[in-house]
Amino acid sequence: MSELLDRLPGPDGGAVVVARTVGAEEISTAAIRRYVEAHEMTSPLHSDEAAARAEGYESLIAPWSMLLTAAMPAYWEPGGEPLRPGFLPPYMWTRLGLPGSEMVTASVDIEFLEPLRVGDRITTTYTIVRTTPKATRVGDGRYVDFALEFHRQDGRLVAVERTSIYCYTPFAAEGEHR
């Protein structure tokens, strides 16, 4: 943790690339169908090839918000340690040893550049662009501002995200994970 702390940029910035991950799965029609079903999304672009082509797409596209699912690495792979009860999603901010015992997502901002297609696999580059020490009503800690770039397998940048995570040690025990 201390090594990372030493590398973190302060309030004046100075970006540091801290991780690069690969999504666990290619985007599939089955995953799209499950996602659409769970959120009751009505757009025909996710289920009707003719409708997708009529709007200029090569074929079906995934919901745009499915990006974060497509980018998520595997929780477990053969050879890995067994998952312990209470395991968290493999977002890098849960695995970087950021300072503080708790973290909350303060804000999220995603710019979509390209649609997600069946067969796409997403690589994510995590950069910490700024950290800002701050005591709040819940504890003492720092805001850590990430910039994420999402590339598909042919190298094309499909989206960028800016996320601010508040990492803190609570005055009283409370907290929320993303």
Add this chain to the structure above:
Amino acid sequence: MTVAVGDTVGPLRMFLSLQRLVMVSGANRDFAPTHIDNEAARAGGAPAAYADIMFVISMFERLLLEWAGPAARPRRIGPVRLHDFVVCGEDVTVAGSVVAVTAATGDGRRPGFDVEVEIGITQAERRPVSGRGTVWVPAQGSARSQRIT
């Protein structure tokens, strides 16, 4: 479609049951206990299991695209700010209003507009999420001239 600043977008409503949260978790692969287990959520200070950020982003997308139609294309969702928990056991209402309309070309130089919408999620008297989304919509009568690849 014609769009003007001040236009209402939505609302859309969904009852957010614990069963729904489990279904969403299976679809988006976020299995954090606080999103699917009331006890785990309460241990962290929330009144019940609560939706994750991916659900919030998805509902913003639904709102924008069900309003703007399949020819529209989301440019940006954000900044989205989480003020409180979006908890299960209550209705979720997602609604917005247009705050800016700017001429912008889409793919294939198709004429249209970027429409910025201020969006909020409310549960009863609470407003746990606020944010913005921008969606490109084609100008009326504009034809697609090139495929999106």
